[in-house]
Amino acid sequence: MTSEQTGGSVDKPIDWGTDTRMSPVDTVMWRGDADRNLRSTISMLELWDCTPDWDRLVAAHEWGSRMAPRFRQRVIEAPLQAGPPSWAVDPDFDLHYHLRRIRVGGDGSMRELLATCEQLAMTPLDPRRPPWEGYLIEGLPDRKSAYFLKAHHALTDGLGAIIALAQLHSPTRDPIPGKPQPPAPEVHEPSALDVLGTQLVEEARRVPRLAGIALEGVLSLRNPKRALSNVLRYGRSVPRVAGLVxxxxxxxxxxxxxxxxxxxxxxxxxxxxxxxxxxxASINDIYLGGLVGAFRKYHERNGTMVDAIPVAIPISVREDGDRGGGNRIAVGRLAGPVGIDDPFERVLTCREQVRAARNEPAVDVFNTAGPVLAWMPGQLLAQFSGTTAGNDLQASNVPGIPWDTYVAGAKVERMFPFGPLPGCAVMATMITHNGVACLGLNFDAAAITDPELFAECMVEGFDEVIDLAGDDAASLPRMTHLA
Structure with a gap:
């Protein structure tokens, strides 16, 4: 929490994104940008109830970049692009470049706003600068405004982004007089040799852990049948986790x-x-049931039915001691049951598949193999970030901020997340912000050729799962398609 939230007198940088070395999983995402179809840009669209004062918004970003110095850091590539890169404060950090002010075109409608955000999201980030950009978007009806934040996925995962926003957004509309500010982070520009030295030190630190794993393996041989069974179970699990089956x-x-x-x-x-x-069932099961139901209806309307579609979900492997920045996720694979007509059965099928995915012996295989993958040449490594290209749906559900939040005096009314589209047909991301579940879809224009029909099917798919509430269903408010 910041002093603005706690009433303290001294602010200090938050414990978020403090690792100086990019993790192996983040490295795979970073180098995946070598293929333009696999760019890992994550985005957040916030709808604000007014247009904030520009100078106050700039000051808020200046403060935020000091509270979370990762936003002032750029990626320092490793020699020959082998091994994980490092994070270092950009000596030429220029907030004037990262924070921009634009007006939405046309009639200022939600559709026009999303069209503007689509174009911004598809524009690649500058790899020589801290990998994020923020846009104040004016020209919305009723003098409202929007804020669009785009960042590279190597910066953080969805949960990590919410952790940062919860600490950097304000709980009050009014400014805090005399609010203290931490100093700008110290600039240190590591050389290629510095990066290589850090890599070698980190690899050396892995030796005791690897030795421990080896010792466990030797001890397991005291029960050869069990050891063989574990190896076979893990071996059968790897193709499932990798999406090969x-x-x-x-x-x-x-x-x-x-x-x-x-x-x-x-x-x-x-x-x-x-x-x-x-x-x-869990909220996540209901969410997946609604999404899969929407895909079923879209296939029915187009006269092309299938029994199942390939679906991927992120599985958080964050632990209590993990810092907020970076990615702490594994991949779960599902066979989205679009062939099941009954929504209750569909929800329960999704629930059982999610449970099975979470309990896969090899669920964390990419994190386990990450230290090896990160030492592969950049072009070869990029191929591993494309393991999601065969998915028809990737779905993520991230807990949001359950209280009113403000930025430079503007109240955040809605937060719509848009995940990257790493070769899949549809990326669905939901954040629950202060009692409203906000669903952002990013889809390939060549995969979803009738967006209006797809939106209608999405609403109908969620209507089906809300109807499962029984006698109370008729009085419950339903999903709204904004644009």
Whole structure:
């Protein structure tokens, strides 16, 4: 928490994004940008109830970049692009470059706003600078405004982003007089040899852990049958986690173009919670059931039915002691049951598949293999970031901020997340912000060729799962398609 939230007198940088060396998983994402279709740009669109004073917004970003110095750091590549890069404060950090002010085109509608954000998200980040950009977007009706933040996924995962925003957003509209500010982080520009030295030190630190694993392996040989069973179980699990045994992609969604399109939906969280309670399923199960139901309806309307589609979900492997920045995720693989007509059965099927995915012996295989992958040449390493290219749907559900938040005096009314589109057909991300579930879809324009129909199917798919709330369903508010 910051002093603005606690009433303290001294601010200090938050414990977020403090690692000086990029993790192996983040390295795979960073180098995946070698293929333009695999760019890992994550985005957040906030809708604000007014247009803040520009100078105050600039000051808020200046303060935020001191509180979370990662926003002042750029990536220092390793020699020959082998091994994890390092993070270092950009000696030429220029907030004037990163924070921009634009006006939405046309009539200022939500559709025009999303079209602007699509174009911003598809524009690559400058790898020589801290990998983020923020945009104040004016020209919305009723003197409202929007804020669009884009960043490289190597900076953080979805949960890490919420951790940062929760600490950098203010709980009050009014400014805090005399608010202290930490000093700008010290600049240190590591050389290629410095980066290589850090790599070698980190690899040396891994030796005791590797020795411990080897010792465990030797001790396990006291029970050869059990050891062999564990090895075989792990070996059978790896292809499932890697997506090598997923169902084939739907022919209806086979097109790929690298062109991103955004859609935004919202539904009161209470409606999803009621369906969850009635079915004894989690909110995430209801969420997946609604998404899969939408895909079923889209296939029905197009006269092209399939039994299942390949789906990927992130599985958080964060632990209590992990810092907020970077990525702490594994991949879960599902066979999205679009062939199941009954929404209750569909939700329960999703629930069982998620449980199985979480319990895969090799669920964390990419984090385990990451230290080896990170030493591969850049072009070869980029191929591993494309393991999601065969997915028709990637879905993520991130807990949001459950209280009112403000930025430079503007109240955040909605937060719509848009994940990257690493070769898959549709990326769906949901954040629950202060009682409203905000769903952001990023889809390939060549995969979803009828966006309006797809949006209608999305609403109908979520209507189906909300109807599972039983007698209370008729009075529950439903999903709204904003654009």
């Amino acid at each position: 997923s169902p084939p992609g739907s022919p209806l969604l086979a097109g790929r173009s690298g062109s991103w399109r955004f859609a935004a939906f919202e539904v009161p969280f209470g409606s999803l919670k009621a369906a969850s309670a009635a079915t004894h």
